[in-house]
């Protein structure tokens with residue numbers, strides 16, 4: 001499939017990370033990518049690579065077949081409304097990574113029949129290790145295949161129903177921060193028991209990577225792998241049980257539900 005000229009509207013944390021992933025994977029050449037931001041000067045690391053960077057969203061949309069919207073939820077409606085006339089439902093497709101804005105609303109702005117996708121990646125998309133949950137409306141099979149391939153190049157793409165989009169935001173997108181906080185706490189503990197910060201960082205991060213790979217490659221439930229580590233009367237079970245007495249699993253579950261309810265607000 002021929003790769004399509006793509007405009008990313010909103011080259012911030014996530015928009016920039018998507019651009020990094022698309023370029024690094026070779027899915028797009030720099031000349032096939034347009035990146036916008038209010039202050040286009042902040043995108044110089046992309047323009048140096050040959051990406052067209054601009055603050056002119058209208059020009060970007062007119063030049064693109066695929067439009068990725070990576071604006072903040074609080075200004076996305078206003079910005080897209082101003083660009084309404086530039087969308088061409090017969091020639092373009094729209095991918096929104098914006099939290100909490102339904103596809104129906106995006107279609108109303110972009111024009112009836114516009115192929116609309118919502119994609120929920122996380123910041124690991126910059127290194128092609130995202131999990132990206134995707135749903136769609138009005139898209140042809142070919143368009144669905146194209147968008148799946150695009151995000152598949154940037155990690156793992158998972159098709160979901162739109163009703164699960166907020167849940168995927170919490171588990172996948174916010175989840176990166178939750179996993180990193182786990183690693184940070186491990187580092188703090190590691191320093192208490194004798195490691196310097198760099199060594200503790202390496203051990204904690206590689207351990208989490210190994211744990212994740214055991215599940216992904218083995219398609220197993222975590223408890224199966226935990227059982228292999230917990231020697232009877234050993235130090236692992238003693239540590240785990242103390243963590244649970246202190247509310248470890250409970251605090252994560254509560255955090256996830258609070259995060260979910262916050263999106264619903």
Ligand SMILES: NC(=O)C1=CN([C@@H]2O[C@H](COP(=O)(O)OP(=O)(O)OC[C@H]3O[C@@H](n4cnc5c(N)ncnc54)[C@H](O)[C@@H]3O)[C@@H](O)[C@H]2O)C=CC1
Pocket residue numbers: 009010011012013014015036037038039055057070071072073075079097098099120121122123173174
């Ligand atoms: N950061 C993350 O890990 C994730 C973010 N999201 C969603 O992605 C969206 C973007 O989030 P971030 O990248 O974190 O925010 P951000 O604030 O870093 O990026 C938004 C960018 O849009 C630019 N912008 C504002 N108005 C503009 C305009 N009129 N034209 C062009 N650019 C404009 C801003 O200058 C900024 O660079 C949000 O809706 C967020 O909910 C989704 C998944 C993960």
Ligand SMILES: O=C(O)[C@@H]1CCC=N1
Pocket residue numbers: 099169173174
């Ligand atoms: O914190 C937020 O609201 C956004 C959505 C997912 C990641 N960052």
